[in-house]
Amino acid sequence: MWVLYAFGSALFAGLTAVLAKCGIRKTDSTVATAIRTIVVLVFSWLMVFLVGSQSQITQLGGKTLLFLILSGLATGASWLCYFRALQIGDINKVVPVDKSSTVLTILLAVVFLHESLSLAKGAGIVCIAAGTYLMIEKKQSSGAAKTGASWLLYAAGSAVFASLTSILGKVGISGVESNLGTAIRTGVVLVMSWMMVFVTGKGAKLREVPKGELGFICLSGPGHGRQLALLLQGPAGRPGQRRRPHRQAEHSRDHPVLLPRVPRKADEKSRPRPHPRRCRHPADAAVITDKS
DSSP: OHHHHHHHHHHHHHHHHHHHHHHOSSSOHHHHHHHHHHHHHHHHHHHHHHHTOGGGGGGOOHHHHHHHHHHHHHHHHHHHHHHHHHHHSOHHHHHHHHHTHHHHHHHHHHHHSOOOOOHHHHHHHHHHHHHHHHHSOOSOOHHHHHHTTHHHHHHHHHHHHHHHHHHHHHHHTTTSOHHHHHHHHHHHHHHHHHHHHHHTTOGGGGGGOOHHHHHHHHHHHHHHHHHHHHHHHGGGGOTTSOOOOTTOOOOOSSSOOOOOOOOOHHHHHHSOOOOTTOOSSHHHHHHHHHHO
């Protein structure tokens, strides 16, 4: 099941990148991120009420909330860097660098979450890194040539903060419904993004957003919101987690389920055999009576 969630996350991530690129041609990237976060927040809480997990918000512990807030701050920083990189760079260069966060996330998971790293997985990391480098188109476009290599710094920052988002989200999402965790993190991103808009003095640019680009920005919101929810659902069923033996019963403390005991060969040998004259059926009793 985790594979479907992972593929769903990748699909919506691709749609988000294309729609976002169409929506920030003339719009400031920080303003676009703030507007888009509103759409993501509405979509996230809509999913929370659809699955009925809103009652769990009162059951969240302090540690869980802390890591969700930290994950939200990392998400906000990643979004700001990502949209800035998309605005000044080519999408076929920015996206591969941003997705190199996969390699960094695996390495951070090995260090901080003590996940295993086999030889095959290590070889896969090398292949991902090499493939990311080969995917970056070397030809400069006219717009990217004017900005130089500054897009690379923003794309790399997006990858680093995305990796931190995954690690912090993994720690904080334990015992929390994924849609609820996404909604809480998006609330933190909303506050952070709008603070960046007004701190940098870009509030006046809200009126300058073209209507066509505003539509693309809003369309990219639900895609990213669904991507986050699928991404957080994926680790719950991924391989590598310890599973119970096949014959062990699923039970609670109050309602145990007992499995039938399978007799061993030693028990079968020690079990007394039935008497040859013992009746097992009423018809057999009639035959025995006649013979006697």
